[in-house]
Amino acid sequence: MTVEIKVPTLGESVTEATIAKWFKQPGDAVAKDEAVCELETDKVTIEVNAPTAGALKEIIAAEGSDVGVGALLATLDEGAEGAAASPPPAAEKPAAAPEAAPAAPPPPPAAAAPPPPPVAAPTAAPVQASRPPLSPAVRKLVDDNDLDPTQIAGTGPDGRLSKGDVMKAIENGTGKRRAAASAAAAPAKGFTPTADLPPRPENPREEKVRMTKLRKVIAGRLKQAQNTAAMLTTWNEIDMGAAMDLRATYKDQFEKKHGIRLGFMSFFVRAACIALKEWPAVNAEIYGEDLIYKNYYNIGVAVGTPQGLVVPVLKDADDMRFVEIEGAIADFGRRARDGKLGMDEMSGGTFTISNGGVFGSLNSMPILNVPQSGILGMHKIQKRPVAIGDKIEIRPMMYLALSYDHRIVDGREAVSFLVRMKDLIEDPQRIMLDV
């Protein structure tokens, strides 16, 4: 029996993925739940697993092609022996497609031909097929309402969208706005190589590398932040002495009891939650003409990976213990490097902390993670001479930066937020007592 392998639900606001790699070729045997290909999305790469054991029959969407949620990736022969030598299924002519069959130059029908050629040929066609052209009225309705047609179920022939389908989607609110897409698309003009670019002759001393989906999204998001927010940064410096002393005193006991190292991130996350509660604008968002104040504190923690920056989120961080925060961050870091972070773990943040200090940065100006209105930049702890009273002392100092959207956060609020952070970190007992 033929089983279809489709693009799984990719999580909140993710509608499209690029096929990064096929692990299996037609004819290969696959075990149930074995990964057959890897998809790259706005946020992570994920593996698509075989729903059942059998042999991979046909790859529909080639490497590098863009696919929407639910699109057909490949077909699998359930229970077939697989391996390259296995006789391909007989009587395979799909009864449903008599139209294409006689017309098109025979796409290597899995028959007879030994190992079917990789994928190449059907690249363009399936993408087109999975997205039939929109009729004039549907196209206008979709554009007028800024909908993503791939998110709407079509009832017409070949799953085409009828005007009624779109109207129903609008009514039910199901024709999701292109949150992710437009985030990337709106500023896309700024960086996407387009037809506007003059041709670039090949230069042996240059290397042309295609942007990954993740890189494109990062580029789009950052540019969007710069284009939409009235972004401003305020700085302060923190004497890390007290926090370092506390850590030095308890780090062995902490590690022994919890099996995890005590770092400084937990201090900053907890302090941020306290400060955010006192300055709610920093935790809010502009939504059209409204301000959305969020009475929950989901703190995104920027993690660098070889593929680029990802921002997993500590949900309800204000309710987390130090050990839980440290544990979660360590786990995020590991899984981010392996590309194993789930979509849901990376969405829903209300505020972001980015630690450039781990790479040695002394000072920098973080860019907002839209639609959030604030991002905290931590930096390297460096010993510096500081005036304490009238004496000069050598103290472990860290610069702290808060970039904020001035449209929603006033300077007074931003500066006060940062001063509050400074007070809390310089005297960590205040975090415990919330004073």
Add this chain to the structure above:
Amino acid sequence: MSEPYDVVIIGGGPGGYVAAVRAGQMGLKTAIVEKRGALGGTCLNVGCIPSKALLQSSHHFEMAKHEFADHGIKAKVELDLKTMLGRKNKVVEDLTKGVEFLMKKNKVDYVKGMGVISAVGEVTVTPDGKGAKKEVLKTKNIIVATGSDTTPLPGVDIDEKQIVSSTGALDLTGVPKSMVVIGAGVIGLELGSVWRRLGADVTVVEFLDVVLPGMDGEVSKTMKRLLEKQGLKFKMATKVTGAKTAKGGVTLSMEGRDNGKKETLKADVVLVSIGRRPYTESLGLDKVGVDMTDRGFVKVDADFQTNVEGIYAIGDVIGGAMLAHKAEDEGMVCVEIMAGETGHIDYGMIPGIVYTHPEVAAVGKTEEQLEKDGVKYKSGKFPFTANSRARCNGDMDGFVKILADAETDRVLGCHIIGPQGGDLIQEVVNVMEFGGSAEDVARISHGHPGLPEAVKEAALGVDKRSIHV
């Protein structure tokens, strides 16, 4: 001072008046400025409509004279040109009145006079006639929809009596004995056909080697052959260098495009139909700094806005196919965009029609274009001789040709020469707009016996499985 308009449209042709109706429908405070004294533009007054009225009348005349006998009808036929032209004028008058009514119905102010953009957001209207008072219209937006005008031919000065443009050719007081049509484009072939049917000896002089340049090569060849059979004469690859007008007629001097051979041709009437050019003169466009293309069209972006905010342009004046329906679509979309909606026109799917007999109709790519673009395509062709309805009608000249992508079967173009070709093409336009395949056309039921069956058969022919050939 009263409240400013949301939009003032300069030009009451098909682009302008459709934009005005749409603006009215959307609740915009709208005015339309027209200097002609009647709405409808070139199309309604001196273009599409009067020419089609005469084409129909002259076709009836020719049928009665030459073909009724085959049907077993005997009649003595006589031409009454005055009535024929009168009927044409009545058709025009009724339709322009109809447009005027549409303005009222949609609460659009119709301002008569020459509209000039005197500043951004301001149109000054000067009515015809001495002592008429100028009127200044303040407006948030302006749409320039001034259309186009006959391109003059140096050395052949139009007097609209002996040397005429299409306008004069619609109002000849008598049937000329001989007529020379300069330019074998749509207008030349249509009006040449009218006067040939009514009895003139018509010669078409064309600079290129083909009639209807830009059309599918096979269609253009068939067209020339059929028109020749009807009695139209052609002088191809010939350049007209000058004209001498005397009482007895016009003497044209010509020379061979390739061999330079000089000759002269005498005719009672000469029709200059070598094309049309955008009408942009004295509109004040330069004063407010509107960018033009190097060919004299108004430059607009995808939203039909010029480089000056609040000034838009549509129709012939922005270039592209100079077709009324293209201007109408642009007018509609332009207003919708102006009102904050979205809109899009696929210029690859605008049909073009020649109302000769048989009619010629085209949409999408020609075989020549596809070959040039290196697109692999398949072609299905079906002759009207094999269509039962065409045989019943005794109207069997021509064929339908459908071009489809060799791999996806998507329809890329359709070219028809044959009876009612202009009506037949529409189903293919619709299918193309929906991204349909030739097989889609072939699998849709077509009534029998009907001319549209020829379209279906051509679609079947793409897959080499036409039934009736």
